[in-house]
Amino acid sequence: MALLSYFSGNVTWAASFKYRDYRLLWVATVFQSVGMGMEHVALGWLVLELTDSAFMVGVASAARMAPFFFLGIVSGAVADRVERRMFLRMLALAGAIVSGFTALVLYQDTGLVWPIILLAMSMGCVWAFTMTMRQAYTFDIVGPEAALNGLALTSLSQRVGGVLGALVAGLIIPWVGVASQYVAIAVVYVIGGALLMLTRSSGQAAVAEPQSVWQNLKGTFHILSTNRILLILMILAAVTEVLGFTHQTLIPVFARDELGLGSAGFGVMSAVRQLGGLFGLMVLANMGGFQRKGLLMFVLAAGFGLGEMSFWLANGVVTFVLALLFINACASGVDTLYKTLMQSNVPNEQRGRAMGSWVVSIGVAPVGHLSLGAIAGALGAPGALLINGSLLLGVSIATALGLPNIRRLK
Numbered sequence: 001m002a003l004l005s006y007f008s009g010n011v012t013w014a015a016s017f018k019y020r021d022y023r024l025l026w027v028a029t030v031f032q033s034v035g036m037g038m039e040h041v042a043l044g045w046l047v048l049e050l051t052d053s054a055f056m057v058g059v060a061s062a063a064r065m066a067p068f069f070f071l072g073i074v075s076g077a078v079a080d081r082v083e084r085r086m087f088l089r090m091l092a093l094a095g096a097i098v099s100g101f102t103a104l105v106l107y108q109d110t111g112l113v114w115p116i117i118l119l120a121m122s123m124g125c126v127w128a129f130t131m132t133m134r135q136a137y138t139f140d141i142v143g144p145e146a147a148l149n150g151l152a153l154t155s156l157s158q159r160v161g162g163v164l165g166a167l168v169a170g171l172i173i174p175w176v177g178v179a180s181q182y183v184a185i186a187v188v189y190v191i192g193g194a195l196l197m198l199t200r201s202s203g204q205a206a207v208a209e210p211q212s213v214w215q216n217l218k219g220t221f222h223i224l225s226t227n228r229i230l231l232i233l234m235i236l237a238a239v240t241e242v243l244g245f246t247h248q249t250l251i252p253v254f255a256r257d258e259l260g261l262g263s264a265g266f267g268v269m270s271a272v273r274q275l276g277g278l279f280g281l282m283v284l285a286n287m288g289g290f291q292r293k294g295l296l297m298f299v300l301a302a303g304f305g306l307g308e309m310s311f312w313l314a315n316g317v318v319t320f321v322l323a324l325l326f327i328n329a330c331a332s333g334v335d336t337l338y339k340t341l342m343q344s345n346v347p348n349e350q351r352g353r354a355m356g357s358w359v360v361s362i363g364v365a366p367v368g369h370l371s372l373g374a375i376a377g378a379l380g381a382p383g384a385l386l387i388n389g390s391l392l393l394g395v396s397i398a399t400a401l402g403l404p405n406i407r408r409l410k
Contacts, residue, residue: 013286016150021085021199022141029134029157031192032092035099035185036127036158037165041270042178042185043120044252046106050113054253054381058373061249062366063117067124068131069363075132076356077216080349084137085199091130092193098123099186106179128359135355139343140203148293148340152285155336159277166270174262220353229345230354232406236301236399237338237361243392244304244331246368247311248273250381251324258381259317272321276328284333293337294409298400300334303327305396308389312382341409 016022047060102119142150172181224231255261255269307327314320342354375384400407
């Protein structure tokens with residue numbers, strides 16, 4: 001924590017670290033993201049081993065993401081009503097409880113996949129609220145002037161934790177098994193929650209006079225019907241989620257079937273994915289008050305599509321790793337820009353609902369996971385990503401040309 005405080009006064013990209021509560025939130029997010037990274041590796045590998053089906057891996061990923069769609073609007077309405085700092089603590093405890101139950105089920109060794117998928121859906125419920133609350137609380141702490149920096153660094157903490165979690169998971173699955181790994185996931189969630197207990201302030205930009213959850217819920221639909229910029233950003237984020245972010249569903253398939261790697265190799269591939277995101281976020285965090293955010297958003301989305309297409313040409317571990325690094329640098333950047341622009345283009349009292357709208361966009365991912373799994377089953381993983389990447393590239397170019405008001409957003 002002292003090191004982060006030092007950097008905050010000496011390095012532009014670390015400006016948000018001057019806030020004590022932000023430093024605590026950042027470190028807590030690292031721990032929670034370690035758990036999330038471990039869970040991602042465990043779930044994908046476990047389902048693949050139980051079913052030997054790329055489609056079922058897609059089903060598991062879809063089940064985990066479905067709550068984002070169904071609870072996104074609700075999470076935004078709740079976020080604009082509750083004390084976000086306190087609610088994040090409860091969510092960390094909920095994540096630990098779900099992980100503990102998953103470990104108990106796996107220790108029973110029934111060989112059934114559906115209980116695992118249902119528990120993955122329960123964890124998705126926890127993360128639907130966590131993502132909304134965390135993004136809004138970040139803005140609360142750092143304020144509008146440092147929003148891009150703060151949100152980029154928060155995403156950076158998620159990536160740091162994801163790298164560590166993926167590496168740890170790949171190493172310990174062969175050693176202690178998936179069930180014991182879920183116990184470890186519960187422990188890191190508890191540590192994250194303990195760090196959040198040390199935060200003191202609601203934040204400088206927190207809503208002063210919140211309305212009821214029901215009023216916020218009704219207001220969300222009014223906001224989306226009147227704020228065209230927010231609605232368009234929500235749709236663009238959803239398209240990017242379906243055509244882009246769902247590529248991670250096929251990483252275990254690539255690792256095992258295309259590259260001949262085991263669970264340790266899959267863990268390394270998942271870590272590489274996170275490292276690409278780290279690079280993209282470091283660049284974005286150092287851009288300070290960059291004023292062409294809308295244009296940069298479209299450029300990164302197009303790069304994301306091109307990166308997916310490059311998997312068609314990847315014929316070995318080196319080319320696959322390079323493609324994975326590139327597309328995740330683009331992915332982390334465009335996702336952070338979506339969150340920044342969505343919160344910057346609504347009044348302060350609506351930011352929780354803006355982030356709820358972003359969570360809804362993420363929640364359409366099951367459509368992408370299921371379709372990508374089905375296409376991969378028919379054409380193979382490289383062919384499926386070639387199709388998705390081509391569509392994402394085309395949509396990005398078309399919308400950049402057709403929506404000049406979004407392209408000019410600052």
